[in-house]
Amino acid sequence: MTTLHSSKKFLPPPSERSTALGWVIKNLLNTWYNALLTIVTLGIIFVVLRSSLIWAFSAARWEVIPANLRLFLVGQYPSQIPGENDQVWRLWLDLYILAGIIGLSWGVWVRRRETVAGVLLGFPILIALLPFSLSVRALLVGLSVAGLIFWWLGKRWARRLQRVTISLWIAYFPVAVLFIRGFGAEEAAFMPNVPTRFWGGLLLSVLLAIVGIAVSFPIGVALAVGRQSSLPIVRSFSVLYIELIRGVPLISLLFMGQIMLPLFLPQGANPDRIIRAMVVIVMFAAAYLAENVRGGLQAIPKGQYEAAYALGLNGFQTMVFIVLPQALRTVIPVLVGQFITLFKDTSLVAIVGLLDLLGIARSVIANPKFIGTQREVFLFISLFYFVLSYALSYTSRRLEAALGVGER
Amino acid sequence: MSNQPQIDGHNPIIICQDVHKWYGQFHVLRGINMEVHKGEVVVIFGPSGSGKSTFIRTINRLEEHQRGQIIVNGIELTHDVRNIEAIRMETGMVFQQFNLFPHLTVMQNITLAPIQVRKTSKEEAEATALELLKRVGIPEQAKKYPGQLSGGQQQRVAIARALAMKPKIMLFDEPTSALDPEMIKEVLDVMVELAQSGMTMLVVTHEMGFARAVANTMYFFDEGQIIESGPPEEVFHNPKEDRTKLFLSQILHH
Numbered sequence: 261m262t263t264l265h266s267s268k269k270f271l272p273p274p275s276e277r278s279t280a281l282g283w284v285i286k287n288l289l290n291t292w293y294n295a296l297l298t299i300v301t302l303g304i305i306f307v308v309l310r311s312s313l314i315w316a317f318s319a320a321r322w323e324v325i326p327a328n329l330r331l332f333l334v335g336q337y338p339s340q341i342p343g344e345n346d347q348v349w350r351l352w353l354d355l356y357i358l359a360g361i362i363g364l365s366w367g368v369w370v371r372r373r374e375t376v377a378g379v380l381l382g383f384p385i386l387i388a389l390l391p392f393s394l395s396v397r398a399l400l401v402g403l404s405v406a407g408l409i410f411w412w413l414g415k416r417w418a419r420r421l422q423r424v425t426i427s428l429w430i431a432y433f434p435v436a437v438l439f440i441r442g443f444g445a446e447e448a449a450f451m452p453n454v455p456t457r458f459w460g461g462l463l464l465s466v467l468l469a470i471v472g473i474a475v476s477f478p479i480g481v482a483l484a485v486g487r488q489s490s491l492p493i494v495r496s497f498s499v500l501y502i503e504l505i506r507g508v509p510l511i512s513l514l515f516m517g518q519i520m521l522p523l524f525l526p527q528g529a530n531p532d533r534i535i536r537a538m539v540v541i542v543m544f545a546a547a548y549l550a551e552n553v554r555g556g557l558q559a560i561p562k563g564q565y566e567a568a569y570a571l572g573l574n575g576f577q578t579m580v581f582i583v584l585p586q587a588l589r590t591v592i593p594v595l596v597g598q599f600i601t602l603f604k605d606t607s608l609v610a611i612v613g614l615l616d617l618l619g620i621a622r623s624v625i626a627n628p629k630f631i632g633t634q635r636e637v638f639l640f641i642s643l644f645y646f647v648l649s650y651a652l653s654y655t656s657r658r659l660e661a662a663l664g665v666g667e668r
Numbered sequence: 669m670s671n672q673p674q675i676d677g678h679n680p681i682i683i684c685q686d687v688h689k690w691y692g693q694f695h696v697l698r699g700i701n702m703e704v705h706k707g708e709v710v711v712i713f714g715p716s717g718s719g720k721s722t723f724i725r726t727i728n729r730l731e732e733h734q735r736g737q738i739i740v741n742g743i744e745l746t747h748d749v750r751n752i753e754a755i756r757m758e759t760g761m762v763f764q765q766f767n768l769f770p771h772l773t774v775m776q777n778i779t780l781a782p783i784q785v786r787k788t789s790k791e792e793a794e795a796t797a798l799e800l801l802k803r804v805g806i807p808e809q810a811k812k813y814p815g816q817l818s819g820g821q822q823q824r825v826a827i828a829r830a831l832a833m834k835p836k837i838m839l840f841d842e843p844t845s846a847l848d849p850e851m852i853k854e855v856l857d858v859m860v861e862l863a864q865s866g867m868t869m870l871v872v873t874h875e876m877g878f879a880r881a882v883a884n885t886m887y888f889f890d891e892g893q894i895i896e897s898g899p900p901e902e903v904f905h906n907p908k909e910d911r912t913k914l915f916l917s918q919i920l921h922h
């Protein structure tokens with residue numbers, strides 16, 4: 261976060277009140293010693309960054325990025341396999357539906373945040389600046405357009421579309437995964453199966469993160485509630501699970517999942533490696549989620565339980581109608597933070613040999629054609645992680661502010 | 669009061685016999701005996717820490733008693749969950765801190781329990797809720813959230829919420845002590861109206877004007893015991909115990 265603050269000095273956000281130049285003059289050059297300080301600071305920064313800049317603009321072999329962009333994004337998701345037709349359109353379909361739902365949700369729920377909607381919908385256009393082919397760029401811009409259309413629809417019929425939008429979100433996830441995986445094994449099928457070993461790159465990273473958070477969410481909530489239960493068995497199981505998982509690094513759990521899990525399973529049962537990684541990530545995320553939710557549960561005053569009991573609600577009803585809605589609302593910001601962390605943590609699966617964004621990066625570097633391009637590749641994927649994480653945290657913070665989430 | 673409702677003097681709706689409770693080593697309730705009849709308005713008062721809240725909360729089992737017997741509406745309070753649920757359905761409670769559900773609108777606060785516990789239809793529950801809001805004087809606030817209301821309004825919503833379950837008994841634990849002076853009256857007015865309508869009420873309060881107006885019996889609590897009880901005229905004008913006299917002189921002079 262410190263980098264963000266200091267970078268502000270050089271790239272002030274444009275605002276209605278003052279221009280960038282005005283801001284520079286007002287804050288950096290207002291007195292002679294401030295001006296001097298600014299110049300000296302710039303000088304130091306230049307000296308420090310000089311060699312990096314020279315490298316970036318002359319020596320770096322950036323062509324490794326466009327040459328492998330597709331690998332970075334979707335790994336070997338069928339396209340280049342001879343004799344098979346390109347299946348990447350299924351991912352585009354997923355993206356388009358997602359853009360539509362995001363636009364719709366924004367229109368339905370968020371009022372007076374048009375700028376943020378602009379940023380959100382402009383995001384695909386930003387990505388289109390990457391060295392893609394023309395058709396890919398057109399498709400990316402199309403995403404923004406789709407989002408915009410649905411945003412407008414959502415605004416227009418906000419009241420009627422609320423329930424529809426919620427159901428769309430719930431349905432979206434399994435449907436999206438189904439599209440990626442495909443159904444029907446025959447060659448001629450409309451969406452033939454794509455074995456998970458072809459899933460890779462950013463696609464895999466995002467999938468791992470989303471499955472991780474979506475599946476671990478109910479488990480984590482159950483564990484958090486279980487930890488507060490008055491039944492000793494439930495309580496000690498929850499505590500044991502949470503503390504055990506939290507006491508072990510994710511990477512060793514991933515290794516256990518890949519190497520040791522098959523030992524415990526019956527002969528023949530051999531779930532594929534991505535599923536195994538997913539299971540481990542879900543188990544891991546659930547434990548942390550449980551702790552975060554517990555924080556929210558503890559913030560609920562005793563009076564809320566008492567009022568509910570006094571009205572005749574039983575323990576379960578009190579949880580579902582009174583405690584959890586409030587507790588989850590207060591922890592949404594924390595959960596978003598956990599989701600972002602999880603998204604980055606999924607890169608650990610590269611170490612157990614899966615080809616997520618980081619795994620692809622390592623395989624690209626190992627390609628004889630691109631020997632010696634570690635810096636370019638790692639800079640690129642770091643940037644990728646950063647941009648995505650930052651976009652996530654930015655939108656979620658704005659969304660929280662707009663919805664009044666996190667306050668009680 | 670001219671229109672005092674009729675009290676059924678034969679079948680007590682609440683019977684407490686020798687009720688004891690401990691917090692760890694601390695003996696909070698030391699043998700409480702009380703009988704409350706249908707339509708009776710009971711006011712409980714006494715110094716801070718004397719166990720008033722603890723006692724009133726044992727009646728709907730928010731606190732457990734450890735010795736003695738509590739029988740509410742013919743059902744004895746035991747560990748049996750069904751008994752506890754049955755009694756909670758017949759008793760409404762209003763708290764000092766209102767304890768409204770901040771994530772629900774006023775309407776949802778009031779209709780939640782009737783819909784979920786009594787299985788009333790949503791339409792019916794909402795119609796009842798609106799009537800109750802009219803009765804407590806704030807029908808126009810139904811769509812707001814508790815955080816958007818004043819303290820007095822919140823407490824009136826809390827009363828409406830409790831009444832929505834159509835309870836036979838209402839418990840009030842210092843309903844006006846968290847309120848600014850100008851809001852106390854609006855809540856007391858609602859409570860007076862409720863008392864006159866024949867509701868059985870147990871009220872922990874130091875609002876002596878309210879006690880004088882509607883109480884049938886007053887109980888003075890000190891150190892977990894009932895020191896003195898009787899109709900308001902007697903307790904106010906002719907207290908028998910020195911502790912009662914002292915306490916009354918303290919609160920009446922402030």
Ligand SMILES: Nc1ncnc2c1ncn2[C@@H]1O[C@H](COP(=O)(O)OP(=O)(O)OP(=O)(O)O)[C@@H](O)[C@H]1O
Nearest residue numbers: 691694696714715716717718719720721722723842
């Ligand atoms: N959960 C608890 N654990 C331990 N002691 C408690 C607990 N609740 C209350 N007490 C103690 O029991 C005593 C009686 O408390 P209670 O709240 O019933 O008093 P009260 O008469 O309602 O006083 P006030 O007028 O301040 O509300 C107090 O001394 C209090 O400190």
Ligand SMILES: [Mg+2]
Nearest residue numbers: 720721722842
């Ligand atoms: Mg009290």
